[in-house]
Each structure stands twice: as C-alpha cells, then as structure tokens.
Amino acid sequence: MPNTEPTGSTPALADELARLEEIVRKLEADDVELDAALLLFEEGIARLRSARERLVAAEVKVQAVLEEAGGDLRLTDLDA
C-alpha cells in the first residue's frame, strides 16, 4: 500500500512506553550492576525523548483508503 507511514522502523508508542516501564523497574531493583544500569539509563533517556517528541509534535492525519481496480489499496489525504 503506497503512501503509508513506515511501521517497521520505529516501535509503536505502546511498545516504547512498555520498554520504558521495564527499564525503570530494572533500575529501581537492586540487582543491576552499575555499567548495566548506565546502559539502561542511556536507552531510557533516548526512549523518553522519542516518546515525548512523538506526543508533542504530532498532528492528526486523516486519510481515505481506496481500493483500485486491480485490488490494490491507495491512501489519499483528507481535510477532516
């Protein structure tokens, strides 16, 4: 289907927030070594930044799904 957002390259927001929760829980537990904790922290910061950017910058996109004669699906932007 042309004109679609790439879905495979960036994780879904739900996955991103779930991973963040997991990172925080691991850091809050006492059994992580310091260097592993630092790596987790760095990953957490990157994910936080990405989640916040996605939440703040986004603008609703409305599109129509059309089926072409050959059966392919096509998207066109709508003003709704």
Next chain:
Amino acid sequence: MTLSLPLNTPSASDQVWSVGRLNTAIKGLIEGNFPPIWVRGEVLQCKVWSSGHWYFTLREGRSQVRCSMFRLNASRAGKPPADGTEVYVLAKPGLYEEKGEFQLIVSRMLPTSAVGQKQQELERVKALLQQDGLFDPVRKRPVPPYVSTIAVVTSPDGAALKDVATVTRKRWPCARILLVGARVQGEGAVEDLVRALRLVNRIPGLDLCIVGRGGGARHDLAAFNSEAVCRALSNVRVPTISAVGHEIDISLTDLVADHRAATPSAAAELAVANRRDVLRLVDDLSVRLASGLSGRTRLAAARLARSADRLHAGMEWVLDSRRNLTDRLAAQLDALSPLRVLGRGYAVPMDDAGRVLKQRADFIKDASFRLRIADGDVRARVE
C-alpha cells in the same frame, strides 16, 4: 433410498432393517440437513411437564407438527401460550427416535402479535448470531492502550468521520485516521459495509476499527442490524467499536463489536488515550529513571567505600604484622651481633686483609695489626 421388497415375503437376499436402525437413519437425514429455522403457526395443547419441558402442536390450516421445548428455553419464553395463540418459533427439525415421531425442537418462541415484521427479522438475526456465539463476552477484545492507526468505516459524507477526527485531534493527535467509506443507509448499504469491513482486514499496521454513523431515524439503522454486516464485523482482526449514533436503540453491531459507544465522538474517546495523561506518565517515568540511576550510583559508591575500608584495614594488618616480624628479627640479629660483644669491652684483632688473628702464631713480632672495638678500629703492633 430404494428398497426392493416383494409384496409377499422378504427373500434371503433382501435387506431387512430394524425399526431402530430405520429411525436412526431418518433422524440423521433430517437433523443433518436443517439449520435452525423460523416457523409460524398456532399453538395447540401446550403441556407443561413437571420437568419444566413444554410439549405442544404447531398448526397451520390442515398441517401440523409436534414440538418440544426444553426447560431452559421454555423458562425464557414466559407463560405457556393458550390454545390458538399465533407464534413464531425458532426450531430445528428432528426425530424422536423411540417413537419415530417427527418433531421440532424449539429454542425460541415469540407471539406474532408482539412482533412486527421488521422486529421479527431483527429477532431472527439476533437469535442466529447469539447461537453462533457472536455476542459472547469472552470474544470481546480490549482497546489497545496507545493506538496509532484507526480505521473508521462510515459514510464519507456523514458527520461521524468529522466527529472522530475532532475528538482525536483534541485528545490524541499522534493518531492516524483512515476512512473506509461505505453507504450506511438505504440500498446497497449492507453490501458496502460488508465490503468495507473486509477491506479493513487488508490495512497494514492497524490498531482499531470504528464502525458507525451519526444519529438517524430507526429505519436508517437497518444496515447495522443485518446479519451479513454483523458477521463481517465479527471477522475484523483488530478490536472494534460500534457507534451507530443512537442512545436509545441498540443495533446488532453494538452487540457484536468488542465495544459499543453511543456516538462516534464517544467512540473516539473510548478509542484514544488522553495525551495530557500520557505526557504525565512520561514525566513520571523520567523522574523514576533519574532517581533509579542515582540510587544505583549511590549503592555503587557505598559498596566502593565499603571495599576501600576493607582494603585499608587489610593493608594495615599486613603492614603491622610485617613490622612486628622485622622488629623481632632485628632483636634476634642484635643479640647475635659481634658488635654487641665488643660493646661490652672486648676487641677483635685483625690483620690488614681483615682476617681475624686467633692464635699466638698469627701474631708476628713487629707486625702491625688492627684492633676492632665497639666504635671503630685502633692500630697496634706486636712486641
């Protein structure tokens, strides 16, 4: 089934059936070929047994059929109908094997007086869908927590799409809304809705599907009560919300969908999280992340300090014990030292090469030699 049975007696080669086998075969033929059907007729001689089962005859003109309605279904039907009551029954034709009696096994009964034609159709479809488990609560899937792509199956010209977009823009602007257009009333609406719902299953990366329309007169909602639309909706592979825009009427799609909303706006509120809440969650996570790390570093620092203390204490002990050993050895060496003897006033004679002169023969007349005393050497001569 063709059996050649001579009029006089069966011959040895003729196949002879037992009554039981015949009844079982007929029962299989009847019951294997009929889905549940609606039948209309007058009730005669409805007998209520102590078991709670109802047995009655259904008659129309000169035709009649025996009917059984078992306790559970009978208890839902209310009072037993009086003779002559005209009813619709939802039934499966069958055979009572022991008596070889053809009968209907009735699962639902509705007096025709209470049911208009459209209502009857609705009840019929509803009963069928219910029988197939399409309203079953265990089928219901939850709305995903943070949707990114929502399909909206509705009319491109109606208010529903705009309503969904407005609410989503306000609450969850990171979503993408995909309109899958379909007529929602009048001729062709059922076919359009079925086609659109099937198309929804071909959209990649979809999280949720809203099907609905804005408010309308009751007859306008007929497509959402159609069996074909309900079955297509039940086959949608993502969670669904039905929003046909009528607070008081519930359509069958409302019962089949995973969730029901009174209006498309309400559907959007159900579908998307509130960005403010999620930003708060993100802030909370960022605080916990920072304090999680500082907790870890504090722990590591404390552990390091503990280790340094232990190292220091260990070193002190090693040094102390070495120091004691040295002192002890020094004392022993001191005791054995010849210097210590010289300290008491003795002297050691040595020639110039440093050899100790121990016997008289070592002393040659007029030869000079050294006397080693406690604080140094003294030259001497043999007389």
